[in-house]
Amino acid sequence: MTGLASSIERRNGVSLWRQIADRILQGIASGDFAENAALPPEVALAERYGVNRHTVRSAIAALVQEGVLKAEQGRGTFVLSRKRLSYPIGARTRFSTGLQGQTSERHIALLSSSTEPASRRIAEALGIAKGAAVIRLETRGEADGHAVSRATIWFDAKRFAGIEAAMAETGSITASLKRFGINDYLRHSTVLSARHADADDLAALDLQPGAIVLVTVAVNVTLDGEPIQFAESRFPAERVELRLSAGD
Amino acid sequence: MTGLASSIERRNGVSLWRQIADRILQGIASGDFAENAALPPEVALAERYGVNRHTVRSAIAALVQEGVLKAEQGRGTFVLSRKRLSYPIGARTRFSTGLQGQTSERHIALLSSSTEPASRRIAEALGIAKGAAVIRLETRGEADGHAVSRATIWFDAKRFAGIEAAMAETGSITASLKRFGINDYLRHSTVLSARHADADDLAALDLQPGAIVLVTVAVNVTLDGEPIQFAESRFPAERVELRLSAGD
DNA sequence: ATAATTTGTCTATTGATATAGACAACTATA
DNA sequence: TATAGTTGTCTATATCAATAGACAAATTAT
Numbered sequence: 436m437t438g439l440a441s442s443i444e445r446r447n448g449v450s451l452w453r454q455i456a457d458r459i460l461q462g463i464a465s466g467d468f469a470e471n472a473a474l475p476p477e478v479a480l481a482e483r484y485g486v487n488r489h490t491v492r493s494a495i496a497a498l499v500q501e502g503v504l505k506a507e508q509g510r511g512t513f514v515l516s517r518k519r520l521s522y523p524i525g526a527r528t529r530f531s532t533g534l535q536g537q538t539s540e541r542h543i544a545l546l547s548s549s550t551e552p553a554s555r556r557i558a559e560a561l562g563i564a565k566g567a568a569v570i571r572l573e574t575r576g577e578a579d580g581h582a583v584s585r586a587t588i589w590f591d592a593k594r595f596a597g598i599e600a601a602m603a604e605t606g607s608i609t610a611s612l613k614r615f616g617i618n619d620y621l622r623h624s625t626v627l628s629a630r631h632a633d634a635d636d637l638a639a640l641d642l643q644p645g646a647i648v649l650v651t652v653a654v655n656v657t658l659d660g661e662p663i664q665f666a667e668s669r670f671p672a673e674r675v676e677l678r679l680s681a682g683d
Numbered sequence: 684m685t686g687l688a689s690s691i692e693r694r695n696g697v698s699l700w701r702q703i704a705d706r707i708l709q710g711i712a713s714g715d716f717a718e719n720a721a722l723p724p725e726v727a728l729a730e731r732y733g734v735n736r737h738t739v740r741s742a743i744a745a746l747v748q749e750g751v752l753k754a755e756q757g758r759g760t761f762v763l764s765r766k767r768l769s770y771p772i773g774a775r776t777r778f779s780t781g782l783q784g785q786t787s788e789r790h791i792a793l794l795s796s797s798t799e800p801a802s803r804r805i806a807e808a809l810g811i812a813k814g815a816a817v818i819r820l821e822t823r824g825e826a827d828g829h830a831v832s833r834a835t836i837w838f839d840a841k842r843f844a845g846i847e848a849a850m851a852e853t854g855s856i857t858a859s860l861k862r863f864g865i866n867d868y869l870r871h872s873t874v875l876s877a878r879h880a881d882a883d884d885l886a887a888l889d890l891q892p893g894a895i896v897l898v899t900v901a902v903n904v905t906l907d908g909e910p911i912q913f914a915e916s917r918f919p920a921e922r923v924e925l926r927l928s929a930g931d
Numbered sequence: 932a933t934a935a936t937t938t939g940t941c942t943a944t945t946g947a948t949a950t951a952g953a954c955a956a957c958t959a960t961a
Numbered sequence: 962t963a964t965a966g967t968t969g970t971c972t973a974t975a976t977c978a979a980t981a982g983a984c985a986a987a988t989t990a991t
Contacts, residue, residue, distance in 0.1 A: 448697065448700060448701025448745070448891075448892065448948095449701060449879055449893035450698075450978060450979085452978080452979085453697060454879055456696070457878055457879050461878060464876075476937060476938085477937075477938070486979075486980085487979060487980045487981070488980095489979070490978080490979060490980080492938085497696070506938065507987085508938045508987045509936080509937055509939095510937070510938080510987080510989080511936095511988095512938080519876075521874070524927060624926070626924050626926050626927075627897065627924060627927065628712075628920055628925070629895050629896075629897050630895060630920065631697055631701075631702055631895070643696075644697065647877050647895055648877075649875065672876055672878065676874050676876045677875040677876070678872070679874075696978095698947085698948060699949070700949085725968070726967090735951070737950070737951085738948085738949060738950080740969090754968065754969090755967090755968075756956065756957050756967075757956070757958035757967055757969095758957080758968080759966095759968080760967090932991100933990100935990075935991090937987080937988075938985100939984100939987090940984085941982105941985095942981100942982090943982090945979080945980075945981105946977105946978085947977080947978070947979095948975100948976080949974100949977090950974080950975080951973085951975105953970105953972090954970085955970070955971095957966105957968075959965090959967100960963100961962100961963085961965095
């Protein structure tokens, strides 16, 4: 990416093969390793990263299982997967329209829903009393059959009673909110962080263990500034990048 | 954060103690573990995460060495460190003003500089010919003595000859650009991703191996839209979160 | 055909990771 | 003072991670 040959760290808590797998994924995303082309041979990669050939093989094996690479005996190891999806974030962040042009199909699957008392944090974000009932939706964003996001979304249960049914039916937050008279809404705030994927993320996003997720914590509001939705979304860093759209 | 007891993954390439250390850091950042208060005892943490007490001890040991926790025999283990810095990103992203109010002192240290031919990517971003000379600055952002960012910045060498001297002197991008007649500039685009810190990041940001960095790739432009600066910045995810400021 | 290149498999060894259990050392409290 | 609760240290064992070397199997080029 920068052209810097940033090296590999040992005795870290993160295995060398995992680090090298990360580097290869980066290389693909940044264009260092072209699509459909062969990777450098294992011995060359081993030398480049200063590790044993078997360690490189472990990294490649993980990426093969992940569907990113394909190894052919005698020929080489080839890059299958495309660049990362670029997910725009701005005042009018929408799942479906945001990925328009990058994927042919996309929708949000409702994994589960429940009603619970609001924690302090959620109550503050939604401007309701702590302990008031909120609806929690667990969702997965899918594009062309691939999982690209995993979100937990909270709504005021009083104002949005039954929204889980609307979500299950429409597969869209925007469409569901319309049923409650909200035709437009804005992203009020977004806070961004990153962490290792937990077991739930791994399963829902079909990730290999050790993968990194980008985490956004966001509040959506009506045009009047009334908070309507609080959400924590997780995006697989190896498949998705977030593009900050300034104006919109 | 969400209250979900997301669990720990095994055989991942990321050791259990590293994952647990991450979780504790998250817990501190999100307020689950209050500052100056004691962590739950080791046996309780071991049970919560479903691992052996010794594994929890490895995680705690790493965080003690990192200066985040302090263990006292017979009493407990205490949280020393504060919440993450919140680094705002928007049209007017500036290092120093962005952290105002959160830290008393902050500046950018110039680690090294060089002149090199522009890669295709950098040439496109800066609107110059591929192979044209560009100045590369390697910098570290510091706040109250702690490293909070590590950036690589490129400028058109023709237009900004000598900017490395200005940077070394002023410790500020904004001040340096003023010397070239640029009194204001805007963030044109930002792309966000995350990865494991490489050896260079680890050293410069004083991180424990295995740590995660948030990565932004950004282009700054003049008010007329002329590109002036291309930068890749790395932020330690355990110490910094990025706050997207919508309007500004 | 032959050789060179590349991925695949096997054995062996070393160190890091994780579990298990026992007990020591220290602190706070009843 | 005695007791419970907590961190610190030690031994032992099993598995994972990484290195090392050798050779097989498949493909491509000479």
